[in-house]
Amino acid sequence: MSRFVYGLNPVLEALKAHPQDVVRVLLERGRDGRRSHGGERVAEAAAAAGVRIEEAPHGDLARRSRGGVHQGVGAEVAEFRYAELPDLLDAARERGEPPFLLLLDGVTDPQNLGALVRSAHALGAHGVVVPKDRAAGITPAAFKAAAGALEHCPVARVTNVSRALEHMKELGIWTVALAAEGDKELRELDLAAPTALVLGSEGSGVRPLVRKTCDHVARIPMTGEVGSLNVAAAGAVALYEVARQRSES
Numbered sequence: 001m002s003r004f005v006y007g008l009n010p011v012l013e014a015l016k017a018h019p020q021d022v023v024r025v026l027l028e029r030g031r032d033g034r035r036s037h038g039g040e041r042v043a044e045a046a047a048a049a050g051v052r053i054e055e056a057p058h059g060d061l062a063r064r065s066r067g068g069v070h071q072g073v074g075a076e077v078a079e080f081r082y083a084e085l086p087d088l089l090d091a092a093r094e095r096g097e098p099p100f101l102l103l104l105d106g107v108t109d110p111q112n113l114g115a116l117v118r119s120a121h122a123l124g125a126h127g128v129v130v131p132k133d134r135a136a137g138i139t140p141a142a143f144k145a146a147a148g149a150l151e152h153c154p155v156a157r158v159t160n161v162s163r164a165l166e167h168m169k170e171l172g173i174w175t176v177a178l179a180a181e182g183d184k185e186l187r188e189l190d191l192a193a194p195t196a197l198v199l200g201s202e203g204s205g206v207r208p209l210v211r212k213t214c215d216h217v218a219r220i221p222m223t224g225e226v227g228s229l230n231v232a233a234a235g236a237v238a239l240y241e242v243a244r245q246r247s248e249s
Helices: 008-017 037-049 060-064 087-096 110-122 140-146 160-172 210-215 233-246
Strands: 004-006 022-027 052-057 071-076 098-106 126-130 156-159 174-178 195-202 215-218
Touching: 004 060, 004 140, 004 215, 008 037, 008 140, 008 160, 022 037, 037 052, 037 071, 060 071, 071 140, 071 160, 087 126, 087 156, 098 110, 098 160, 098 233, 110 233, 126 160, 156 160, 156 195, 160 174, 160 195, 160 210, 174 210, 174 233, 195 233, 215 233
Parallel strands: 022 052, 098 126, 098 195, 126 156, 174 195, 174 215
Antiparallel strands: 004 071, 022 071
């Protein structure tokens, strides 16, 4: 089975990171009959990787991307391979760093998922953990929002979030849930230690049982009139705080 990836950066990163998994590249010409500049870049990368290039009929990419911004570029790629939790810990060990994970407790918007994976990869996390049920999966929209990060940042799926957190705690990883009413500010915690940040769903946040399982419940200090951030923005801020502390340790 294959998946559809669309947009300039996601397709270029797939060709760069896993060219053997790219079945074919689909390029759409504009009304003037020419490829976009991005389309030419993808064509060059595909040719260099030995990947088949095909012309897409006008409107085909819009249909397959369900109206997403495809930039005249798409690709059929081998089915996404989820990692296992030990794979993420192995990645930390290989880099000689204390584990730094992001766990998402029920994020349902694939664009938020993609944006969070992008931030996690950019800020040095060793991977992202998501539940198998009642949460967004790795869809074309998630790939587009991740802008290529999903080709580099492993994503593990777990059956039970609380059980996964308990396992992390047994391994010496501090688990930190984010909530507006957290009893400590995030910057007060030692995030240079092995850490798993836990973010909840867009509507209700981290579930009570999951929050109870975590070692800490922390908040991002807010000074404006708006009382909270959306999950993608909150995740980016929290991930940056971990990266900042680690760069200074």
